[in-house]
Amino acid sequence: MTDDTDGDSEEHSDEAARPTPALTASDASATATPCIGVCYFPEHWPRERWETDVEQMAEAGIEVVRMAEFSWGRLEPERGAFDFEWLDTAVSLLGDAGIDVVLCTPTATPPKWLIDEYPEILQEEPDGTTREFGSRRHYCFNSPVYREESKRVARRMAEHYADVDAVVGWQTDNEYGCHHTVRCYCDDCAAAFREWCRDRYESVDDLNETWGTTFWSQQYGSFAALQPPRHTAAEHHPSRLLDYARFANASVVDYNEMQADVLREANDEWFVTHNFMGHFDTLDAFSVSESLDFATWDSYPTGFAQDRNTESVTEDRLRAGDPDQVSLNHDLYRGPAGFWVMEQQPGDVNWPPRCPQPGEGAMRLWAHQAVAHGANVVSYFRWRRCRQGQEQYHAGLRKHDGSPDRGYEDAARAATEFESLGDLDGVDAPVALTFSYDDLWALAEQPHSPDFDYWGLVGAFYRALRARGVQVDVVEPATDLDGYEAVVAPTLHLADESLATRLESYVDDGGHLLLGPRSGYKLPGNRLQSDLAPGPLASLVGGHVDQHESLPESVDTTLTYRGDAYDYRTWAEWLRPETADAVGEYTSGTAGGRPAVLDHVVGDGSVTYCGVWPESDLADALVTDLLDRGGVAYSDRLPETVRAAERDGHTWVLNFSGDPIEVDAPDDAEWQVGDASIPGYGVGVVGAAVADLSVQ
Ligand code: GAL
Ligand code: ZN
Numbered sequence: 291m292t293d294d295t296d297g298d299s300e301e302h303s304d305e306a307a308r309p310t311p312a313l314t315a316s317d318a319s320a321t322a323t324p325c326i327g328v329c330y331f332p333e334h335w336p337r338e339r340w341e342t343d344v345e346q347m348a349e350a351g352i353e354v355v356r357m358a359e360f361s362w363g364r365l366e367p368e369r370g371a372f373d374f375e376w377l378d379t380a381v382s383l384l385g386d387a388g389i390d391v392v393l394c395t396p397t398a399t400p401p402k403w404l405i406d407e408y409p410e411i412l413q414e415e416p417d418g419t420t421r422e423f424g425s426r427r428h429y430c431f432n433s434p435v436y437r438e439e440s441k442r443v444a445r446r447m448a449e450h451y452a453d454v455d456a457v458v459g460w461q462t463d464n465e466y467g468c469h470h471t472v473r474c475y476c477d478d479c480a481a482a483f484r485e486w487c488r489d490r491y492e493s494v495d496d497l498n499e500t501w502g503t504t505f506w507s508q509q510y511g512s513f514a515a516l517q518p519p520r521h522t523a524a525e526h527h528p529s530r531l532l533d534y535a536r537f538a539n540a541s542v543v544d545y546n547e548m549q550a551d552v553l554r555e556a557n558d559e560w561f562v563t564h565n566f567m568g569h570f571d572t573l574d575a576f577s578v579s580e581s582l583d584f585a586t587w588d589s590y591p592t593g594f595a596q597d598r599n600t601e602s603v604t605e606d607r608l609r610a611g612d613p614d615q616v617s618l619n620h621d622l623y624r625g626p627a628g629f630w631v632m633e634q635q636p637g638d639v640n641w642p643p644r645c646p647q648p649g650e651g652a653m654r655l656w657a658h659q660a661v662a663h664g665a666n667v668v669s670y671f672r673w674r675r676c677r678q679g680q681e682q683y684h685a686g687l688r689k690h691d692g693s694p695d696r697g698y699e700d701a702a703r704a705a706t707e708f709e710s711l712g713d714l715d716g717v718d719a720p721v722a723l724t725f726s727y728d729d730l731w732a733l734a735e736q737p738h739s740p741d742f743d744y745w746g747l748v749g750a751f752y753r754a755l756r757a758r759g760v761q762v763d764v765v766e767p768a769t770d771l772d773g774y775e776a777v778v779a780p781t782l783h784l785a786d787e788s789l790a791t792r793l794e795s796y797v798d799d800g801g802h803l804l805l806g807p808r809s810g811y812k813l814p815g816n817r818l819q820s821d822l823a824p825g826p827l828a829s830l831v832g833g834h835v836d837q838h839e840s841l842p843e844s845v846d847t848t849l850t851y852r853g854d855a856y857d858y859r860t861w862a863e864w865l866r867p868e869t870a871d872a873v874g875e876y877t878s879g880t881a882g883g884r885p886a887v888l889d890h891v892v893g894d895g896s897v898t899y900c901g902v903w904p905e906s907d908l909a910d911a912l913v914t915d916l917l918d919r920g921g922v923a924y925s926d927r928l929p930e931t932v933r934a935a936e937r938d939g940h941t942w943v944l945n946f947s948g949d950p951i952e953v954d955a956p957d958d959a960e961w962q963v964g965d966a967s968i969p970g971y972g973v974g975v976v977g978a979a980v981a982d983l984s985v986q
Contacts, residue, residue, distance in 0.1 A: 320628045320716025324661040326705040327354030327392075327669030328687060329633060332380040333364045334676055339692070340383055343673060346688070348387045350698060351705030354667050355384050356632060359394035359464040360426065362443060363401040374450050385456025392563075393457055395444040395549055398464040399426045404439060411436045414476035417521040425680070426464075427471045431541040432482040437548060444549050448556035459561035461632065462549040465588060466542050466564065472572035473538040475518040484513050486537040500815035501529035528735045532816040535731040539574045547581040565632035568619045569598045569745050571734065574727035575623060576766050585623040588633035588671065591616050591656055593642040598745075606931050609649035610946045610971050613659065613933045614753045618745075620663035621752075622725060622764040628716055631660045633671035636697035637685030645683065649948055649971035653700035658963075658973040661708065662935035662942035663761075664717040670701055707963050711975065715938040719761040720922045722774040723752055726767050729783040732816050733808070739840035741860045747903055748780045751806060754909035758924035759934040759941075759980035760917065771796045776920030778913070780806040782827065784814045790826035797830065798893030802919040804912055805831065805899045807861050808838075823863075824899070831899040832870025832890035835863045839881070846878040849886045849902065852915075856908035862886065863901030870899070887912075923981035936980045943974045943983065952986045 328347060332340050347355065358365070358377060366372050381391050405411055405423045413421040413430045421428050429436050451457045466472065491497040494510055503509045508527055510516060519526045519534050550562045561583040566575050568589060579585045591611020596603055599615055623629045634656055638645045649655075657668040675690040676682060682690075687698040730744040737743065755762050755778065763774070767789060771777050777796065782789065782805065790810075797803055809831075810824025819825030823835040839862050841847055847858050851874040862876065865885040874887025888899040896919055900912055910927060917924050925934060931947035940962060943953050948970035955966060955978050964974035976983070 321713055322666040323713050324666055324708040325353040326351055326701050327667050328352050328673045329356045329669060329671045330673045333361055340380055344383045344387050350702040354390045354392060354669055356392040356669055358396055360396060360399045362396035362399055365396060368403055372446060381454060381456050390458045391456045392459050392461055393451060394461040395463055397440045400429050408435045413471060413474040416475045427469050430474045430476050430478055431545045432478045441552055444552045448553050452556040460553045462546050462564045465567055467573045468567060472542060475520050480518050483518055483537050484516050486540060487516055488513050502817045529816040531735050532732050542573060543577050546578050550581040566623060568594050571730060584625055584627040584629055586630040586632035587619055587623045589616055589631045590635040590639055592648055593639050596642040606947045608646045610652045613946045614756050617663050618752050620660055621762050624664040628664045628666045630667040631665050632669050634668050636670040636687050637695055640681050640683035651700060651971045653697040654704045655944060655971050655973050657704040658942055659944050662937055670697060711962060717761050717937050719763040720775045721755060721760055722763045722765045722771055722777045724767045724779040725764045729781060732783055739860055750904055750909050751778045751780045754913040756933055757928050760924050761936060775922045776802045776916050778804045782809040784812050785810040785826050786814055787826050794830055797895035797897055800894035802895050802916055803897045804916045805897060807863055807901050830892060830897050831888060833865055833867040833888050836866045837864040848878040849874050849876045851887055851908060851911055857905040858902035858908060859905055860903045865901050925980050926984045928985055932985050934980045934983060939977060940975050941978055941980045943968060945972050954984045956982050
């Protein structure tokens with residue numbers, strides 16, 4: 291039986307519902323027994339079905355359910371006329387089954403009556419086009435009336451659920467900035483931008499000087515004269531653009547903090563989180579997370595492999611995603627209290643260019659990969675394929691007739707396996723990799739090559755570390771680096787003296803730094819340093835950059851590093867060593883014979899400066915030299931489709947290919963999940979160090 295009301299024939303047993311201790315803000319920590327969750331929209335289904343849904347969730351071992359992120363129209367059909375009854379019913383059905391509930395503020399979708407009352411809530415494009423009602427995320431973060439309305443609805447919901455035990459925490463809004471909505475260009479944003487600049491600069495002359503507005507006569511006579519960077523004939527001034535990117539980000543930071551405050555006022559035991567996106571450009575997740583207890587993110591591996599990847603899309607990536615692209619986000623969003631995957635791809639999805647079925651078992655593989663990188667909850671999106679609206683072509687754990695879909699079995703299996711692993715400590719990463727949204731924004735404005743993109747450059751170094759099974763914390767450059775054996779900075783494009791001083795003291799005290807190209811080129815205001823690159827980092831690097839060039843794929847791009855031949859791509863700098871040694875030299879093109887890589891002993895540590903975007907063999911050579919210096923153990927180089935990750939004494943071996951693999955582990959190592967023969971798109975968990983494993 292597969293109709294909406296009757297449910298299918300699976301029997302519900304009381305044992306299936308496993309009450310779990312509530313997760314609260316105070317005990318949200320890196321240590322937990324990982325568990326499975328799901329995103330549920332009871333408002334899309336007849337209420338006679340809800341009980342069956344909850345039984346089937348419990349049977350699958352689901353312990354957390356997220357709800358209500360788009361429910362404003364249902365919760366408040368007209369101003370002031372709140373209807374909580376339906377959500378109360380759903381919350382209590384879940385609570386009775388021992389399932390924790392995460393509620394969301396419903397602000398990603400302001401209802402029609404509100405937009406009709408205050409059309410100024412809507413966002414505007416750079417050319418003045420309004421982003422109309424009829425989809426989602428159609429509100430401006432700087433609309434004063436929308437801030438008040440958001441506060442009103444969040445407070446009303448929070449107060450209503452303040453004493454409900456099943457509700458353990460909140461997600462603010464949903465995916466801030468999805469569909470290019472961080473940056474809005476309306477009049478409210480214009481006013482807020484002027485205020486933001488007044489706060490940031492001592493005077494308008496200070497702004498003119500920091501930006502460098504003498505170029506093309508772009509001086510401003512007052513803060514009041516500033517506008518958002520709307521449509522222009524040619525490209526915008528890069529300093530104005532960068533500040534607009536920072537301002538737009540700060541608007542989301544403020545907006546989120548406002549919501550988090552309202553929620554905590556109602557119940558300070560709740561955790562507050564937000565669901566970020568993968569490889570997402572316009573929002574600085576570090577800054578938004580300052581008002582959260584921990585971050586969560588939404589992981590759609592086969593979609594990302596197509597729509598935000600410069601790498602080729604192989605059959606395996608279409609079926610299981612690109613493991614490093616996914617785990618870079620796990621490592622970026624992981625904080626001291628771990629992280630969650632709030633939305634995990636459940637099967638086929640609706641939004642990439644093409645939508646193949648994931649490989650057999652891939653939905654379980656993704657859950658394990660997330661946990662190996664420190665996730666405490668992996669929550670699938672969505673419970674059931676929806677029969678209405680924009681996402682009818684998006685799978686759920688159940689099909690739209692209510693029967694189990696492929697992801698349901700995978701999720702249930704993962705739930706049992708996580709239970710058997712028990713409590714796990716967080717990830718203890720020996721290496722930090724720096725990530726700077728300011729650099730991402732500045733380089734996106736002036737990539738200087740169609741192939742230059744920040745994620746790609748970061749990925750080149752990150753992949754090399756992951757191919758050796760090394761756990762990596764992805765951190766802001768301003769983070770305290772003292773605890774790390776080694777640091778990789780794929781680029782530090784905008785740099786000032788204080789960054790240089792921090793890095794110098796890290797290296798001086800015995801730290802080892804691998805620094806990538808385009809570093810120290812610019813001041814934080816996005817204009818060139820007065821010194822040649824790497825500007826304030828020159829004494830650390832022990833030399834300067836004489837020239838740079840960007841090159842297409844059709845040109846030979848080769849060099850030698852410590853005597854061996856390698857390829858690079860996209861970007862090359864001709865280096866001039868001063869106190870450093872040249873350990874790499876170009877062997878192609880006009881650069882031939884010039885230094886490409888510098889090595890510099892500084893105090894008790896070392897700095898390697900790599901003037902190119904390395905292809906994978908060169909990245910591996912650079913990274914393994916760094917790991918050797920830092921005394922970090924690593925595995926044999928893993929195939930591209932196999933990854934290994936260690937957490938709390940367990941190593942996950944994750945197979946992102948359709949072909950089986952054999953793992954060579956020490957004889958006394960115990961397999962806690964699977965065994966040494968791992969099938970295509972399968973996973974094994976073994977009690978051994980990653981460095982003691984090898985894969986055939
Ligand atoms: C996410 C979003 C969900 C749903 C999902 C589809 O970006 O948060 O609401 O749209 O994608 O894959
Ligand atoms: Zn706006």
